[in-house]
Amino acid sequence: MPRVKSFTQSMAWLHSWAGLILGWLLFAIFLTGTLTIFDKEINWWSQPELRDQQVTQQEAARAAWNWLAREHGDAEVWNISLPTERAPVMSVSIGDNRRSGGKVLDPHSEALVPVRESAGGNFLYHFHYTLHMPRTFGIWVVGLAAMAMLTALVTGIVIHKRIFKDFFTFRPVKGRRAWLDGHNACAVLMLPFHLMITYTGLVIFVMIYMPAAVDALYDGNREAMFREARPLAEKGAEPRQGNERRDGGRQGNERGPRMVEQAPAAEMLPLESFIGKAESVFGPGMVASMTISHPGRANAVVSLRPLLGSRIALTKGVEVRFDAVSGKLLQAPLEPRASALTQQVMTGLHFAQFGGYPMRWLYFLCSGVSCAMIATGLVLFAMKQRLRTAEVNRGHTFLRVVDVLNIAVVAGLVLGCIGMLWANRLLPVELAGRAGWEESLFFGIWGVSLLHAGWRQPGAAWREQLGVAALLCLGLPLLGFLTQDAGAMDTTRLSLALVAVLIGLMLAWTAWRVGRPAATNGVPHEPTQHLAGAG
């Protein structure tokens, strides 16, 4: 590295190093984030036992009611997760923790459906923001990477002198120029997306990253801050009564003798009748799940929660509550304050639950281009480093480390992700701790990729790893065909297989491009140069 001379040069220096050191992390974060956009679809594919039963939410609620009343008539709380467009499956559970251990129920036979345990999209989702490290630590590391991304974006703008002149410029025949053109094009055209997704990603965990304001104003008491931000809890008497009713079984002792005894039995209104009522609040087709407290008692309450997606703001914890016996509205959702709404809109922009499938695809493709930008940036660093190393005949070890890590991170992670889908179908269905095995295989494949990259020359390692990843992607429909019943091949699973094939074709093309010039130029071990020269 020559002495830092000017502002632009120091920006270039910062761009290369922030981009390289955290680029490896960023690629992992962006690739898993890209896949997470279709997490529910990946989950659906991962459990081929599930079938779209084509029932209305009303029919599903009726079936769930029958089953719950029969099997768990004396439970304090019933939870029903209703079939929705992206996950046309119904699951039921009892008790306060509605997130854990829902059982899939067939709405026709009113019997439980055994489904395989799988890591699937949920693993990718958690990996995206924790990198599979202890949660808070992982969030900090990902936040650091996001700051590096912002740094790289801003310094990238500074050092790119011809943003507008070269706006549409892509010259795939001019060697290293092609990589730089590609890297610039990915960055400049998607700049709004890059800035938005990185910044909103940081905003999600603003309370973790920047706790000073809460510490100063609320003495570190987050609950106090949330109470003020949320009008629901601020309103005092009315909602508190609602809470009390809901948790009555547990809190009864503190609130007075009337809650200690169970309320007398009472006939509830049909559960399906509340779906229409909730739709009038959330919009048609926007109800996601319902919870019934004290079912079959005079103080029974039905709470319904909306599907995310009718607006940008990510509205977690919103619900509408009805008296299950009289049908009277107990609590309508309230608009959050402007400050809370701002945070919700930013979070929502990141989670991309709005705008239906067209928006989901836009996010997926933009995000894919982000991955390409990071990958091309890493490759460019290796190319420059290779020139520099040849020039001064020093730093061979460092170049080797860069090459190996580039291959293991870019090609290896792609291999790990597709390998995990293969593991989902090839591991025995009844294997204990199955989801854990899938995750272990993901990391195992990644580790093997690192060893392979260290063992082979860079050109061969790129070619072989990308080639294997391409084969696994292209073979995914066949795997599905061989390992699942014909009835499981619905639109969602078919689309996932089709997308895998398209990605496989792109990977195969890349692997071929990496390989081809090696044969023609006779200059082995310089994959990046080849790829560029091949264009």
Next chain:
Amino acid sequence: MLAAFTAGMTLAYTGMLALCLGLERHYRQIWRETPPVWLRRGLRVGGWMVLVMAFHACNLAWGAAMGAVGWFGLVSLTGFVLLLLLPYAPRLAVWLPVGGGLLWIGVLVTM
């Protein structure tokens, strides 16, 4: 919604294409001649106007707030597709809006 989305996508691409052709380098890349100044300016103004129309289509597809998000995504992505097409299939890049228009009509008819 799908019709408005298709229209937004086609318009976004067309707008980016016009802006691109408004640059001398890319005009020459396709038509092999230097564009007169009035044509370059016209293409740029027209390109921005078409992008405004795309914004309107996005608002029809998603509503005002989401429409803006969708517009940014569509403009970025169609610009990227244009950039990839230019060196490999410049003629296709110019005629692609026709395909988009046909697709839009197809969606209108079938929906």
